[in-house]
Amino acid sequence: MTALTLLGLAGALRRESTNRMLIREAARAFGPADFIEADLALPLYDGDLEQSAGIPDVVQRLADQIAAADAVVISTPEYNKGPSGVLKNALDWVSRTANNPWIDTPVAVMSSAEGRAGGERSQMVLRGFLTPFQPRLLTGPELHVADCRNQFDAEGRLISDRYAATLEKLMQKLRAEIRG
Template identity: 35%
Template sequence: MEQDRPRPSSTPENLRVLVISGSAREGSLNARLAALAADAVRERGSTADLADVRELEVPGYDGDREHRDGLPAGALRLKERLETTDALVIASPEYNASVPGVLKNLIDWTSRIRPQPFHNRHTLLLSASPSMSGGNRGLWALRVPLEHLGAHVYPDMFSLAQAHQAFTAGGRLADATLAARFTDNLVNFLNLVEAAKHYPCVKKAWVEYLGERPDPAFDRTEETVEA
């Protein structure tokens, strides 16, 4: 007889989710969106660890500095928080149609840790902007380094346009249609994470650059072996 196995539910429970605001600005729209995401995670019975890049501050990446001083505390703190969670949610602004330097720099430093902590990490990307595009171009740029590092970036990203007018005084989304889409997007993502947690896919190896072997000259290829 086939044994019963845990099944994903419509309200994922017992998941641990790290939610990061990619903006260092006080009272930023993306910090508000990150807080809303963390609240939604908790409302569905899971645990949210809410952070912003100011808590994870790192200097500009410098290979000589890394060899001399090692990894900065901010990167090590992010690694520790990633390792205690099942998924990552990032609410990031768009700077010049791309990724904010402070966030990209944090990713670059943290990617130097072995084993590399973004690999196989389920990730949802959010953005908020006063513009009509909602910061969406920045999310497309953010996908590139994360997917390169082996993160499973959720296909449906959420971008909040005209975000300066979108929130109520209580921090909720004023528009019911937008609020429903935001919630559905987050719940669908959490359902996927829950399914992946209970039904893990066995993957033998992963190499960032196909055809390249680990070599100090490259210093960018990693092989990961799982049981």
């Protein structure tokens, strides 16, 4: 049996963002798989750039990674009650590539934010952004890591048993969705 491929998209560019830590924790909870952490440091979407130069190589690489993944896990911060511009920009660019790499791909969404709701609003908006792509978007269990700066240890591991248990359930459900 070939190894599964899990693609992780962190909606923050900072190397040590809590959303990056959360997708790495998701990969551990998911279990045996080839884990790829996507690079979302893309140019801003610009129709003139697309028209003159085509789809940038970094964007096509992301679309190809999505298409090749057995499952995708996305973690979004919450900026002004919505997902980050980084994540929205990546979705906008990928929507311009040939075919639809998202279609029927199992996708789990989670969030990590400073506020007490843990990015719940950004996660709901992100789910709406994903709908046109027609992935197999999991409806839960929902994971919103609140007070995020205090929820990870020095190695980037979740310290809350409650969050870790929810993440474990979500990743088990994601793995089952691949077989489904």
